[in-house]
Amino acid sequence: MLDLDTTFSALSDPTRRAILGRLALGEQTVMELAQPFDMSQPAISKHLRVLESAGLIARRVEGAKRPCRLAKGGVDAIDQWLAMLRKALAGNYDRLDALLADMKPSKGRRKR
């Protein structure tokens, strides 16, 4: 869940703020992120988990890699939700089209 305490706590660490700064330039893998810091990949991964659970970054799966990017926040979070709603509704209404097409013949039969 997004809440301000989690967000602020995630942002309290300078390494994590620096990671966010790097991600503002575009998506990066853990290895790419670890390079400029004097830290191991597991240590960076730990920071990434904190940022991810605070909803500040998002990761996708690409083979064995899990590239990170900034999570969309604020207004973009609304867009994300609207996209999910649109997808669910579009699927439902396509099914409803089929159902309505099936309802017509029974009405026709009644008239005959």
Add this chain to the structure above:
Amino acid sequence: MSTLTLRTEGDKYVVVTRRFAAPPEAVYRAHTEPKLVQKWLLGPDGWTMPVCICEAKPHGKIRYEWANGKGGDFYLTGEFIELEPYRRIVHVERMHLPDATPDNRIETRFDPDGTGTLMTMRMTLPDVETRTRMLTSGMERGMEASYVRLEGII
């Protein structure tokens, strides 16, 4: 023809429109008769609605229970407020994820449009916390797979 439009109205509402080839009477019935609702109000592929209570009268109860056969079951409850047969439905609903989301008041209109229907649905845009819960629960309930598929296509 059957394109869905979805827009926000200020920062509080979402307005959805959709055209259907059938007349308002049929579209309205598909929204108020349990045996019909059960066939299309399902969300992502793989979901069914084993329980569908839909008492289409003022104060009538709504309860939809969804299942995907993988233990991701959840449900929605609500009440009808106003019904104008074949024209308009006003109801409130809430999702149980499992905690109830805040009540969402939804007005659905069915206007004749040639030989078909223009449906307009106006609902409340949920607050950040509710949206996050719905998004997260969507992920847990197997929507992640479809997002991954989508990313594969893009």
